[in-house]
Amino acid sequence: MTGKPIPQSAQRDRVRKTVPALVAYTEGVVYSDLWERTDLNKRDRSLVTVAALVATYRPEQLAVHIGRALDNGVTKEELAGLITHLAFYAGWPAAMSAAQVLTEILEKREA
Missing domain, CATH: 1.20.1290.10 (AhpD-like)
Known part of the structure; x- marks a missing residue:
């Protein structure tokens, strides 16, 4: 994780209780890793x-x-x-x- 703030999302917050692991991957991998890569x-x-x-x-x-x-x-x-x-x-x-x-x-x- 980069420590950068993760964009807020009402949609993500709405489903957090239902699919907590999916939201955790979204925040921990997609936004904290994938979107912070420097290749693009x-x-x-x-x-x-x-x-x-x-x-x-x-x-x-x-x-x-x-x-x-x-x-x-x-x-x-x-x-x-x-x-x-x-x-x-x-x-x-x-x-x-x-x-x-x-x-x-x-x-x-x-x-």
Whole structure:
């Protein structure tokens, strides 16, 4: 573990009692180890993660990672381009769902 603060998540906190080991791995491995590796910077890691979530049709996880991508320096134009590009490789429905999630996140941030 790196000792860096782990991003808060209401979704993770909600399931903590039900699946404590899964949450512990998320916080102890995913956020404290994987996201802190230096082989990719956080901006690029965010792009890869968002692309994987779009391609595997995981809109329920996408909102958190789109927000994190924006915080890590990915622009809304880059996210829109990523989603449009993936429409041709991952499927139109996945891209349209991702576009809805991106729109919701941007609207909340602009409010």
